[in-house]
Amino acid sequence: MNDSANVIVLGGDGFCGWPTSLRLSSEGYNVTIVDNLSRRKIDVELGCRSLTPIETIERRIQVWQEQTGRTINFVNLNIAEDYHQLRDLIVELQPQAMVHFAEQRAAPYSMKSPKHKRYTVDNNINGTHNVLCAIVESGVDVHLVHLGTMGVYGYGTAGMTIPEGYLNVKVDIEGTDHQIEIPYPPHPGSIYHMTKTLDALLFYYYNKNDGVRITDLHQGVVWGTNTEETLMHPTLINRFDYEGDYGTVLNRFLVQAAVGHPLTIYGQGGQTRAFIHIRDTVCCISLAITNPPAKGERVQIFNQATETHRVRDLAALVSQLTDAEVRYYVNPRNEALENELVIRNDKFMRLGLNPIRLSEGLLGEVVDVAAKYRDRCNMEKILPSSRWREDIPFDREGSSAPQQAVLA
Numbered sequence: 001m002n003d004s005a006n007v008i009v010l011g012g013d014g015f016c017g018w019p020t021s022l023r024l025s026s027e028g029y030n031v032t033i034v035d036n037l038s039r040r041k042i043d044v045e046l047g048c049r050s051l052t053p054i055e056t057i058e059r060r061i062q063v064w065q066e067q068t069g070r071t072i073n074f075v076n077l078n079i080a081e082d083y084h085q086l087r088d089l090i091v092e093l094q095p096q097a098m099v100h101f102a103e104q105r106a107a108p109y110s111m112k113s114p115k116h117k118r119y120t121v122d123n124n125i126n127g128t129h130n131v132l133c134a135i136v137e138s139g140v141d142v143h144l145v146h147l148g149t150m151g152v153y154g155y156g157t158a159g160m161t162i163p164e165g166y167l168n169v170k171v172d173i174e175g176t177d178h179q180i181e182i183p184y185p186p187h188p189g190s191i192y193h194m195t196k197t198l199d200a201l202l203f204y205y206y207n208k209n210d211g212v213r214i215t216d217l218h219q220g221v222v223w224g225t226n227t228e229e230t231l232m233h234p235t236l237i238n239r240f241d242y243e244g245d246y247g248t249v250l251n252r253f254l255v256q257a258a259v260g261h262p263l264t265i266y267g268q269g270g271q272t273r274a275f276i277h278i279r280d281t282v283c284c285i286s287l288a289i290t291n292p293p294a295k296g297e298r299v300q301i302f303n304q305a306t307e308t309h310r311v312r313d314l315a316a317l318v319s320q321l322t323d324a325e326v327r328y329y330v331n332p333r334n335e336a337l338e339n340e341l342v343i344r345n346d347k348f349m350r351l352g353l354n355p356i357r358l359s360e361g362l363l364g365e366v367v368d369v370a371a372k373y374r375d376r377c378n379m380e381k382i383l384p385s386s387r388w389r390e391d392i393p394f395d396r397e398g399s400s401a402p403q404q405a406v407l408a
């Protein structure tokens with residue numbers, strides 16, 4: 001048990017943060033959630049809501065207490081703005097670790113308009129910088145565990161297995177070859193992804209200059225919704241995004257199948273992405289907390305993904321499972337039509353992660369959740385309402401054959 005250790009979960013009301021907070025609490029950590037509830041406000045802005053009926057954060061933690069006898073504290077503050085409150089909280093709690101989920105995390109939302117681009121940059125960069133600056137000013141030796149994305153490596157074909165954060169390169173120095181290790185070159189494909197690559201630079205600096213101990217988790221696309229803990233009581237249910245901006249691809253397909261909407265493939269569906277089930281996300285965070293880098297060690301980077309799939313193959317799999325129709329829409333994103341993606345994830349495997357694969361029957365569980373709450377689905381919000389450039393048309397009809405590229 002970890003009864004004496006405080007852990008702060010920044011963004012602990014969100015899709016990954018809530019089940020992680022419950023897992024860490026069940027493992028004996030004293031968990032404090034910090035969240036400004038901005039994600040719930042964005043639901044109001046977009047005119048949609050989680051497919052699953054999520055309760056207020058106060059009610060959620062009250063029911064957790066009733067079910068387990070364990071207390072989770074909640075502090076409502078904006079980490080991008082309320083710097084002094086954040087610093088004072090760190091001084092007060094002296095946390096062993098801080099898990100940082102508190103960012104605007106949808107690539108499509110970040111591309112919606114200049115206002116959304118600026119909000120995403122202001123929120124994510126100021127938030128991450130405030131966290132690092134507050135750790136240093138507090139004088140507390142906190143291990144920061146940040147949720148980054150596989151998207152920082154870019155979604156072109158690298159022609160190699162993507163390493164975990166650092167790349168071995170040979171450089172010619174005055175005619176002699178030298179082998180050196182450098183941070184993998186950043187290759188963002190959206191404003192959101194750009195903020196994650198900038199986060200990495202902030203980590204590099206604060207680690208080098210102030211010795212902050214940091215683990216950056218390059219996470220794949222998360223699918224699924226339930227964990228052992230969220231299943232303990234209906235009020236503990238996790239959020240489930242399905243609409244065009246926040247719905248992640250596999251979860252979107254599963255809801256589309258459950259509500260009788262065609263599966264929405266963008267372009268030719270040739271995009272290959274890395275995936276992880278939400279139950280593995282919470283395991284990985286727990287493993288990362290218990291395996292911090294040593295003082296003075298460089299930023300530790302793990303690829304937090306368990307398998308890769310091409311989007312059209314995922315659609316075929318969901319269609320086979322549910323008989324859903326598959327349709328191809330003009331791709332609202334500016335991205336490679338087809339890409340290969342091969343990744344390393346040895347570090348978590350060595351730490352004992354036993355991955356949940358797509359083949360393990362949990363797709364059916366997600367379809368059941370989606371079917372149970374299908375009446376809450378707003379069909380108007382399924383198709384994308386954000387695009388990477390103004391010259392990309394919004395396609396409301398789709399077609400039965402793959403769409404040609406709009407952008408070069």
Ligand SMILES: NC(=O)c1ccc[n+]([C@@H]2O[C@H](COP(=O)([O-])OP(=O)(O)OC[C@H]3O[C@@H](n4cnc5c(N)ncnc54)[C@H](O)[C@@H]3O)[C@@H](O)[C@H]2O)c1
Nearest residue numbers: 011013014015016035036037038039078079102105147222
């Ligand atoms: N969901 C995925 O598939 C996925 C994949 C890769 C990486 N990630 C990363 O994991 C993290 C969490 O993702 P998620 O899906 O849980 O997102 P989410 O939007 O559901 O949760 C983020 C939480 O952070 C809070 N928040 C945002 N800005 C804040 C601020 N300035 N101050 C305080 N609270 C703030 C929001 O209110 C929300 O509760 C993100 O950083 C995201 O980039 C997620």
